[in-house]
Amino acid sequence: MINKQLKNSILQFATPSDETFEEFNDLLEYREINKKEFILTKGQNCKHHYFILKGCFRSFFINEKGTEKILNFGIENWWITDYDSLTNLCPTNLYIQAIENSQVLCITKENMDKALNHSLEMNRYFRIIAEKVRIADQRRMYYMFNLSGKEIYTMFCEKFPEFVQRIPLYMLASYFGLTPEFLSKIRGNG
Amino acid sequence: MINKQLKNSILQFATPSDETFEEFNDLLEYREINKKEFILTKGQNCKHHYFILKGCFRSFFINEKGTEKILNFGIENWWITDYDSLTNLCPTNLYIQAIENSQVLCITKENMDKALNHSLEMNRYFRIIAEKVRIADQRRMYYMFNLSGKEIYTMFCEKFPEFVQRIPLYMLASYFGLTPEFLSKIRGNG
DNA sequence: TGTATTTCTTAATATAGATTATTTTTCTCT
DNA sequence: AGAGAAAAATAATCTATATTAAGAAATACA
The missing domain is CATH 1.10.10 (Arc Repressor Mutant, subunit A)
Known part of the structure; x- marks a missing residue:
């Protein structure tokens, strides 16, 4: 059975069939991440999307002077990854680290592609998620400028x-x- | 017949049927926008997505001191809109203005929803577009921090x-x- | 072709926020 | 509970970029 929290997140924006839910579920892996543990570090090719069930993450890079610069936080019911590395298949500049002891569902790019290949509703869900992130980014830019x-x-x-x-x-x-x-x-x- | 430029843009990421292309085409409106003309101004509810066939646009807001702050540029084969106002149905803070004499294809939110309701491939296309924008935003943030x-x-x-x-x-x-x-x-x- | 408007440059002064160093407080783990 | 580590506060100095003001080029337009 697909995780209730993730199912609710999906149902906010899309209405996949029970079958699609179960197919998607089979592509997921449950993981526990300890506080301060990294799920991505600079130089790796990012392989997964992570859905946060519990806990809190940050994605950041380290600049030339050695200072950490945080790009994003993620909390319960958000997805976190490095889209750039993931979609362009290039090594990441980012670190993604748990700020608290956390639980995630992760899915590889390949499995995500599978899920997206034949389900309109899953495409709709991830399209809307991406649009939401886009809006959040725009607001952030607005604040930082203003x-x-x-x-x-x-x-x-x-x-x-x-x-x-x-x-x-x-x-x-x-x-x-x-x-x-x-x-x-x-x-x-x- | 659907515009060649737009068709090519879509074919980069998705493969809709000829029928879907034509249905989508019927939802589009061609417009010419003069240099300095606005397609969106503060206070309006943003109603359209715009695909730029020719020309160049900027989206910006005006801060308390009266200074213009540019959030984005758009050129040929990009989509431009205010997603925040469009999806949340709220008045925009932004202006979108032509920097050159331009040509666009525009589509209302309602028509976009129609197109997305029954086509997996169109969902895929706009999902990938949103992900690309997300990556561009992240890179911009990276540069501005670093x-x-x-x-x-x-x-x-x-x-x-x-x-x-x-x-x-x-x-x-x-x-x-x-x-x-x-x-x-x-x-x-x- | 000349005039107006838009865009770009220069330079003097001002400031938000960085840097560095030290101290204090809070958390964490045995 | 107490030691060590992590996080937060304080303060002095410094710097990248803003602000203001003036003028010079470039462009549009009549």
Whole structure:
């Protein structure tokens, strides 16, 4: 039987048949990932999509100066991967790491292609997921262009309190493109 | 008959039947847009996807200080729209404007939904398009985090010379999140 | 062909946020 | 509970880029 959480995620946007659900289920693998463990590191070819059942991940790269720059967080019911490496079959620049002890369902690119080959509804689901991510990216760009460091932090605390609670401040700073010191200063000045 | 350019774009990623192509064609409208003309302005609900046959567009917003901030450019064979406003049926914050005299094929959200309702291949095409955009966004984020103003400009000139030729410098500056003055200085110092 | 508008450059000054170094607090694990 | 590690705060200094203002090229357009 397909995992209930994933089924609900899919049913938000698409209506595959029971058969399609079960076929998709057969392509998935359950994994537990410990806090700080990596599911992807620089230089590897990214092979999987990950659906987060429980826990929290971050994807980041390390710049020339050795500083971590976070591109994305992922929490329950989100998909996380490096699309660039996955679709272009090239080595990734990214690290994807568990921030908490986590549980995921993972699926290889090949199996994903299989699932997408004959199901309109699965194509619809992943199309809509990609469009949602696109919207999130656009909003993020909008914020980063439009707001000062302080405003970004304030906005984020309002809109995503669940992230602020569970993610260390220095990771949030990295996600906003700020230094932890500066974010700490912002916080101090109310 | 469906437009050749659009057909080729679709065939890159999907293989709809001739019938599906023709059905899709019936949902499209051809429009010519003059340089500086807007196809979307702040406050409107975005109603269309636009496929660019010829010309060049920019999507931007105007911040509190009255400065234009460019989120994206679009050229031949790209789709452009405000996905956020379109899918969430809310007023847009963006302007989409022709940078050159242009020709587009446009399709309403309703017609797009129709096309996507019964064609696996069209779902596949738009899924892959969304994934490509996602990758482009991620790369952009990567550059903006990792590179100085000068490095961004140099990289962009190398990777997208066709944009640098046809788009005014002050618009590129806005796209990079820099001021035109600073970009001009960068350029001057070789 | 000349005038207006748009685009680009230069230069002086200002500032948001980075860097570096130190200290304090909080978490984690035995 | 206590030691060590991880995370956060504080503060001084520095720097990349913004801002403002003026003028020079380039382009469009009448």
